[in-house]
Amino acid sequence: MAGPDFLLIGAQRAGTSSMFLHLMKNPALATVSNQRKETHYFSGTGSRWDPNPLCDNEVEPYLRLTTIARRRRNTTNLQVGDFSPTHLHCLCCAASLRMINRNMKVVVLLRDPVARAVSKFFQLKQPHSRWWPEQQALENHTFVSYVEAELAVMRRCSDTARRFRSSASPRSRLLAAAGAAMPRGWGAGWDMGQWMEAQCYARSSILGWSVYAPFLENYAAQFGWRQMKVLYTPDMLAAPNVTLRAVEDFLGAPRVRLHPMDKLDFLFNTRECHFYTCPRKRGRLKPLAEALGAHAGGGASGGGGLSAADAALVDDMGLESGGLGSTSSSTSSGNGNGASTSSSASSSASPFGQAVAALRQFYAPHVQQLFTWADQGVIPQPPPAWRAVYGLPQQQQPAG
Numbered sequence: 001m002a003g004p005d006f007l008l009i010g011a012q013r014a015g016t017s018s019m020f021l022h023l024m025k026n027p028a029l030a031t032v033s034n035q036r037k038e039t040h041y042f043s044g045t046g047s048r049w050d051p052n053p054l055c056d057n058e059v060e061p062y063l064r065l066t067t068i069a070r071r072r073r074n075t076t077n078l079q080v081g082d083f084s085p086t087h088l089h090c091l092c093c094a095a096s097l098r099m100i101n102r103n104m105k106v107v108v109l110l111r112d113p114v115a116r117a118v119s120k121f122f123q124l125k126q127p128h129s130r131w132w133p134e135q136q137a138l139e140n141h142t143f144v145s146y147v148e149a150e151l152a153v154m155r156r157c158s159d160t161a162r163r164f165r166s167s168a169s170p171r172s173r174l175l176a177a178a179g180a181a182m183p184r185g186w187g188a189g190w191d192m193g194q195w196m197e198a199q200c201y202a203r204s205s206i207l208g209w210s211v212y213a214p215f216l217e218n219y220a221a222q223f224g225w226r227q228m229k230v231l232y233t234p235d236m237l238a239a240p241n242v243t244l245r246a247v248e249d250f251l252g253a254p255r256v257r258l259h260p261m262d263k264l265d266f267l268f269n270t271r272e273c274h275f276y277t278c279p280r281k282r283g284r285l286k287p288l289a290e291a292l293g294a295h296a297g298g299g300a301s302g303g304g305g306l307s308a309a310d311a312a313l314v315d316d317m318g319l320e321s322g323g324l325g326s327t328s329s330s331t332s333s334g335n336g337n338g339a340s341t342s343s344s345a346s347s348s349a350s351p352f353g354q355a356v357a358a359l360r361q362f363y364a365p366h367v368q369q370l371f372t373w374a375d376q377g378v379i380p381q382p383p384p385a386w387r388a389v390y391g392l393p394q395q396q397q398p399a400g
């Protein structure tokens with residue numbers, strides 16, 4: 001009754017369904033939720049209207065899920081995971097999950113923040129998301145108008161939160177200086193202003209959930225960086241087998257022997273079909289901007305359609321020339337399956353281009369935080385292209 005051994009906590013719309021299905025090929029790994037990917041047990045679905053309680057759900061039934069998973073396979077030699085991508089953004093979940101099992105290992109998959117936001121927006125525009133009340137709030141919005149409205153709300157919210165920061169206190173200065181060595185989180189060193197700022201992002205599943213840094217630090221504060229494995233979506237796209245091995249090794253699970261024909265190159269839960277039952281190969285996907293269509297809200301032409309330059313702004317799958325897909329320097333093995341390695345900080349003056357530029361500016365300090373942690377050695381280097389795309393300084397080359 002110790003609860004799961006590991007978690008894949010998100011980010012939502014970062015490719016977690018594909019990662020889940022890759023991992024489920026390994027007989028030494030199982031899910032807590034009887035073949036299904038997600039429990040949303042302590043987080044709820046993340047919808048603002050979700051009636052599920054946050055973190056005060058009964059604990060025992062959750063523990064029982066792991067026991068049942070082991071019994072079903074009739075073995076104790078099994079690592080059981082919860083694959084709810086809503087856990088990353090749930091502020092009280094890290095502390096709750098640590099109380100359940102302090103040795104839990106935590107896997108995180110991070111995608112280009114703007115591409116993730118577009119993917120989530122598009123998912124919520126689909127007819128099958130009708131039951132999600134968030135869809136109603138989007139009814140009269142294109143991506144452009146939504147960004148304009150929601151970014152203003154989030155900026156106001158985080159500006160207010162910052163007024164509650166106690167960064168001037170000697171204790172806070174000490175903690176800030178400790179940096180990566182002493183990550184802080186909810187109930188674990190955050191002051192009220194940091195809590196409030198994180199709430200601003202936690203309540204916004206489209207734009208806010210692409211602000212990864214505070215959520216990541218919140219988990220590191222509870223579990224420590226060593227118990228966490230951060231991975232990047234472009235790496236999984238370029239070399240899914242390398243990502244799978246990295247997770248198996250991190251979990252200490254034996255490596256699964258894949259069928260030689262199994263290249264792990266089907267993508268699940270894509271823009272074409274938001275289910276697990278209709279996998280797609282990357283080359284068969286419509287570019288994200290094309291899928292968005294009229295929901296984008298104004299390309300260079302001012303109409304619904306986007307120009308090629310607009311489309312490339314949010315393409316992280318190498319489907320558009322000049323798109324932003326690029327693998328990270330730390331784990332990319334270049335398996336030659338053709339993922340784009342171009343990097344582009346392209347821009348466009350269209351309404352869509354301006355919305356993307358505003359988002360990039362908003363996310364930039366949080367993306368910078370990922371590079372800072374990477375430079376401190378606590379997480380792997382994010383994809384180098386993110387530096388150019390988010391206007392961050394290029395990494396200094398060692399002299400000589």
Ligand SMILES: Nc1ncnc2c1ncn2[C@@H]1O[C@H](COP(=O)(O)OS(=O)(=O)O)[C@@H](OP(=O)(O)O)[C@H]1O
Pocket residue numbers: 011012013014015016017018019085119120122233234236237240266267268269270271272288
């Ligand atoms: N292997 C691989 N590499 C890179 N990207 C991938 C991969 N598999 C899926 N995808 C894309 O990830 C999006 C779905 O993410 P999730 O499965 O995490 O979504 S969900 O949180 O479960 O709803 C969805 O993004 P969009 O198509 O842009 O919407 C998928 O196409």
